[in-house]
Amino acid sequence: MQQAEEAVQAYAQLSSGERMARLKQAGIEVLSTSEQRRREPGLRVRYDVHVSCLEAIRIRRKDTSGMGAKQEQELERETSSSVYKRVERLAIKSLYTLGLEHGAVRLEASGNGGCAVIAVDPDPWKGDGKLGAMYRNSWQLHQTALNEEKQSSRTPVMGMDPEFLLVQMPESKIVPASRFLERTGVAGCDSVTIGGRRVYPVAELRPAPSAxxxxxxxxxxxxxxxASRSISDSSLVWQAGGMPQRGLPLGGHIHFSGVQLTGGLLRALDNYLALPLAVLQDPRGSGRRPRYGALGDFRLKSYGGFEYRTLPSFLVSPVVAKGVVAIAGLIACSYDQLKQRPLAEAKVHSAFYEGRREIMMPYVPSLLDELRQLSEYGRYERYAAPLMRLCKRGQTWDESRDIRQLWNIRAGS
Structure with missing residues (x-):
């Protein structure tokens, strides 16, 4: 409750212009009050989404004809799964971008098939007995889960599914990974939708998880x-990073289980891992954001954990991959001790999305020094330290390189 109130106070210090700027930087469509007034009368579909602990606790759809008539219904997670998930994710992303983990967001269906944010209420639990009870119940359940986690002292289990491309040179022609890899398995292919058609150009590694x-x-x-046994064409170049080939962004998703999803954990991952990694990223990879790789991007998974989706593909080198795994594990164990939040500053937030390394770089040494002071650091130092040295030097990786050379991999072997 105290953290929620502190977040509300920080939100209140942002001007309406600052709030709108942060949302737009994160790729969220926003309609200002004046823009709403200028819109032509007609059918409006709105969603009032109440979020607590990064999860929707109530979604109501309101259809307004523009003639005063209204139809209202409460959406159920099970029966309205696709709409519910889409609206829930946008509301959570909007609140998170504004520094909140709880609150209400009013969304309106827009002409491009998505939704726009038209209003945010940072403390809807005040003044409504029923709503207040819903929020308090959510907080209580969340706190109980956190208490149980602390008592168990379990080490978080991690997994990953980083991606890479197969490229024919010198034409820079992407060869679909589906030509060599199945959709399932530890080395498979992943889909993207291009022109309404689903294709499988991306190779994805899915190693077994471990603590x-x-x-x-x-x-x-x-x-x-x-992957190397299946990809028989040795002439192809394997590329990783954020966007080694224009128009096809790659991700390096980290999976966590055995640790409760909290806003504090997401913000620690953003500030202590995603921010330093953004300083190393090849400038051509910054085009991945904000559509992909937004701050705090996550998905809940069926195994009970979650997937952190902000990072680019860290397969660019063994040093980067090992360091990412180590630092992510260290953060998951100790995030409640990590208090720096440079991404809360407007200039750093915008620099992250715009790829302006010169603004982000001065914040990196202090973040890494704090990680080194953690009691758990020794367990992760072997893999974390080399990446930290790279981050302090600020030398960017090269996404055009063939990662097989760095990983000592021969195709077809």
Missing amino acids: EPRELLTHLMRAFAA
Whole structure:
């Protein structure tokens, strides 16, 4: 409750212009009050979404004809799954971008098939007995889960599914990964939709999860080996990073289980991992954001954990991949001790989305120094330290490189 009130106070200090700017930087469509007034009368579809602990606790759809008539219904998660998820994700993303984990967002269906934010209420639990009870119940359940987690002292389990492309040179022609890899398995292919058609151009490694960084990286090497056995064309270049080929962004998603999803954990991952990595990223990869790789991007998973989706594909080198795994594990164990939030500053927030390394770079040494002071650091130092040295130097990686050379991989072997 105290953290929620502190977030509300910080939100109140932002001007309406600052709030709108942050939302737009994150790729969220916003309609100002004046823009709403200028719109032609007609059918309006609106969603009032109440979010607590990064999860929707109530969504109401309102259809307004413009003639005063209204139809209202409450959406159920099970029966309205696709709409519910889409609206829920946008509301959570909007609140998170504004520094909130709880609150209400009013969305309106826009002409492009999406929704626009038209209003945000940072403390809807005040003044409504029923709503207040819903929020308090959510907070209580969340706190109980956190207390149980602390008592169990379990080490978080991590997994990953980083992506790479197969490219024919010198034409820079993308060869679909589906030509060599199945859709399932430790080395498979992933889909994208182009012109309404689903294709499978992206290769994806899905190593078995582990609570130990060394074991997870061993599993990653096995996934690489499986990919190399299947990809028989040795003339193809394997590329990773944020966007090694224009128009096809790549991700390096990290999976967590055994640790409760909280806004604090997401913000620690954003500030202590995504921000330093953004300083290393090849400038051509910054075009991945904001459509992909937005701050705090996550998905809940069926196994009970969640997937952190902000990072680009860290397969660019073993040093980067090992460091990402180690630092992510360190953060998951100790995020409640990490208090720096440079991304809360307007200039750093915009620099992250615009790829302005010169603004982000001065904040990196202090973030990394704080990680080194954690009691758990020794367990992760072997893999974390080399990446930290790279981050402090600020030398960007090269997304045009063939990652096989760095990983000592031979196609078809």
